Amino acid sequence: MWKYVLKRVALAIFTIFIIIAITFFVMNAIPGGPFQTEKAPDPAVQKMLMQRYNLDKPLWEQFFIYLGNIFHGDFGISLKNGREISTIIGESFRISAEIGGIAIVVALIPGLIFGSLAALMRNRWEDRLIMFSSTVFVAVPSFVLATILLLIFSLKLKLIPVWTVDNPNYLLPIIALALYPMSYITRLTKSSMLDALGQDYVRTARAKGVSETRIIFKHALRNALIPVITYLGPMTAYIITGSLVVETVFTIGGLGTKFVSSINNRDYPLIMATTIFLAVLLVFLTLLSDLVYKLVDPKINFE
Amino acid sequence: MQMDLSKFSPASDEEKQQITQMRESTTFFKDGMRKLRKDPLAMISIAVLLLIVLTIFIAPVIVPYDYQEMIAVDGVRDRTAKNLPPFTYSENEQAAIKSGEKIFPHIFGTDQLSRDYFIRVVYGTRVSLTVGVFASIIVLIIGLIYGSVSGYFGGKVDLILMRIVDIIYALPDLLMIILLSVVLDSTLSRALEGTALANIGTNMLSIFIVFGLLYWVSMARLVRGQILSIKENEYILAAKALGAKSGRIIRKHILPNCISVIIISTALQIPAAIFTESFLSFVGLGVQAPMPSLGSLASAAREGLQSYPYKLLFPALTICLIVLSFNLLGDGLRDAFDPKLRR
Numbered sequence: 001m002w003k004y005v006l007k008r009v010a011l012a013i014f015t016i017f018i019i020i021a022i023t024f025f026v027m028n029a030i031p032g033g034p035f036q037t038e039k040a041p042d043p044a045v046q047k048m049l050m051q052r053y054n055l056d057k058p059l060w061e062q063f064f065i066y067l068g069n070i071f072h073g074d075f076g077i078s079l080k081n082g083r084e085i086s087t088i089i090g091e092s093f094r095i096s097a098e099i100g101g102i103a104i105v106v107a108l109i110p111g112l113i114f115g116s117l118a119a120l121m122r123n124r125w126e127d128r129l130i131m132f133s134s135t136v137f138v139a140v141p142s143f144v145l146a147t148i149l150l151l152i153f154s155l156k157l158k159l160i161p162v163w164t165v166d167n168p169n170y171l172l173p174i175i176a177l178a179l180y181p182m183s184y185i186t187r188l189t190k191s192s193m194l195d196a197l198g199q200d201y202v203r204t205a206r207a208k209g210v211s212e213t214r215i216i217f218k219h220a221l222r223n224a225l226i227p228v229i230t231y232l233g234p235m236t237a238y239i240i241t242g243s244l245v246v247e248t249v250f251t252i253g254g255l256g257t258k259f260v261s262s263i264n265n266r267d268y269p270l271i272m273a274t275t276i277f278l279a280v281l282l283v284f285l286t287l288l289s290d291l292v293y294k295l296v297d298p299k300i301n302f303e
Numbered sequence: 304m305q306m307d308l309s310k311f312s313p314a315s316d317e318e319k320q321q322i323t324q325m326r327e328s329t330t331f332f333k334d335g336m337r338k339l340r341k342d343p344l345a346m347i348s349i350a351v352l353l354l355i356v357l358t359i360f361i362a363p364v365i366v367p368y369d370y371q372e373m374i375a376v377d378g379v380r381d382r383t384a385k386n387l388p389p390f391t392y393s394e395n396e397q398a399a400i401k402s403g404e405k406i407f408p409h410i411f412g413t414d415q416l417s418r419d420y421f422i423r424v425v426y427g428t429r430v431s432l433t434v435g436v437f438a439s440i441i442v443l444i445i446g447l448i449y450g451s452v453s454g455y456f457g458g459k460v461d462l463i464l465m466r467i468v469d470i471i472y473a474l475p476d477l478l479m480i481i482l483l484s485v486v487l488d489s490t491l492s493r494a495l496e497g498t499a500l501a502n503i504g505t506n507m508l509s510i511f512i513v514f515g516l517l518y519w520v521s522m523a524r525l526v527r528g529q530i531l532s533i534k535e536n537e538y539i540l541a542a543k544a545l546g547a548k549s550g551r552i553i554r555k556h557i558l559p560n561c562i563s564v565i566i567i568s569t570a571l572q573i574p575a576a577i578f579t580e581s582f583l584s585f586v587g588l589g590v591q592a593p594m595p596s597l598g599s600l601a602s603a604a605r606e607g608l609q610s611y612p613y614k615l616l617f618p619a620l621t622i623c624l625i626v627l628s629f630n631l632l633g634d635g636l637r638d639a640f641d642p643k644l645r646r
Binding site: 011012014015018019022023026029126135136138139140141142143144147148150151155156183237240242244245249260263264266271275278279282283286 | 380407427469470473474475477478479481482483485486574578581582585586588598601602605608609612615619622623627630631
């Protein structure tokens with residue numbers, strides 16, 4: 001089994017390397033370079049700037065210098081306000097991580113509960129209601145949902161205050177982020193639960209007189225969980241990208257808004273750094289969920 | 304072995320009448336389509352989608368406004384026509400109507416630059432649907448070729464191709480799109496000025512490029528998996544034993560099983576592409592203004608959200624409707640073409 005783990009970790013590291021490489025070379029393909037301003041500075045000053053930022057070296061060297069810097073946590077300086085990017089990311093990610101983390105939990109637990117409920121109450125009104133709402137919610141993009149929630153609850157009904165740094169209210173952003181994954185998990189759980197309940201070992205257990213509750217919790221649920229675990233990776237991806245939008249709509253000062261504004265400002269070092277950071281996070285979490293899945297599924301044999 | 308040849312003689316007429324026909328024999332497709340026709344949700348979805356497609360073709364002919372045309376009365380730009388609610392006329396327009404002119408109603412009202420909102424939503428839907436369908440076709444073609452090569456040849460070829468797929472699969476798609484959009488915007492915008500592509504902008508190109516580069520992997524995996532599993536089936540072996548040529552096997556057995564999976568996957572890929580496009584437009588990386596997109600309309604609606612909530616509702620509802628219809632259609636297709644769900 002450890003051979004498998006090593007293989008996956010090696011693949012993940014290789015992927016991260018490729019991501020950093022792609023980001024770096026793609027960003028540097030932009031003509032003009034980072035010091036392009038309306039007034040071209042004095043050639044001597046320019047030469048000094050290039051030297052200081054290693055821009056006069058060949059691109060390969062620059063790449064490895066950048067790579068080395070990243071390992072020391074140095075992502076460079078934001079073009080917009082000159083602050084250290086690592087500080088910017090550190091500050092804003094705390095907020096985004098909180099929201100994202102809670103959203104994952106909010107998506108998982110109710111999703112599993114609703115899905116199992118729908119499977120157990122099959123074809124009764126609970127099932128129909130749950131499946132209807134989850135089908136509808138899966139079709140609503142996060143930014144639409146976020147804007148509508150903001151409109152109804154914050155602006156029209158004035159029930160929930162708008163987010164500020166001193167008065168952070170996470171209820172609406174979390175709902176906006178979690179609703180899509182929750183609906184997806186509900187549908188997934190229901191079908192895998194139905195699958196598990198139709199298996200022969202469940203029939204055997206029932207014939208042996210095992211109580212229904214025990215069957216559900218001890219046998220069916222465990223197997224029904226497995227497809228959900230494979231969904232954890234894509235779900236994290238969704239929450240990361242969804243946070244870009246949700247944070248913008250609710251004006252939350254997290255990493256998402258920083259990223260969006262850096263795109264609009266063409267703040268290339270920050271764009272690069274955030275892309276790499278988010279991508280690494282994603283690869284890491286996907287790797288984790290893949291390993292957990294391989295551990296949990298008894299039917300998988302290791303290559 | 305002793306055989307009684309009299310048992311193999313052709314059936315007489317009375318023996319033929321003894322056969323009770325349970326079901327007419329039918330091909331796989333006819334059976335699937337029949338099941339699909341009986342699924343009410345799928346039929347409604349098809350109807351809704353056809354309605355939307357019809358609207359986007361007919362509306363520009365009927366509605367006399369252009370998506371970037373600012374309302375003008377008697378040739379003068381009408382400054383009172385900003386942010387009109389649905390079905391109302393501005394003061395200048397009302398005056399013109401009183402003096403006998405006929406003015407087409409603003410079905411969805413106008414936006415902050417006095418442009419008719421209905422036609423903008425229609426054009427936005429056009430963009431979203433076009434991007435969704437074309438991106439899915441690109442994904443389909445690349446994924447199909449790649450997956451069938453990998454699945455059919457097997458062995459080392461399969462191994463190498465699938466390793467490449469693994470790496471590409473691990474790349475975060477949206478981040479790559481954003482990256483590429485930012486770069487292409489700076490580099491290509493000058494090159495494209497004046498061509499037909501300038502209308503849709505570099506961002507759309509980058510979406511297509513990234514879709515072509517990244518999104519085909521799940522389709523490839525699907526196709527390959529299908530081919531691999533079908534190759535192992537006993538009916539293939541039986542067909543070979545009966546003397547069927549490879550061409551016939553591929554045509555009659557492998558391909559029909561693949562096609563249903565491919566259609567379903569494509570039907571579900573289209574709303575995903577539309578999602579991605581509207582997301583990017585919302586963030587500002589979609590089609591260039593003034594060409595509208597459902598995402599950018601929703602984003603622009605945020606400004607006057609409290610006073611003009613309808614400006615958000617129309618594009619948002621349209622996106623949801625399209626995506627919901629495609630999802631239900633995909634679900635219906637999957638249920639209809641699932642060979643295990645015999646009635």
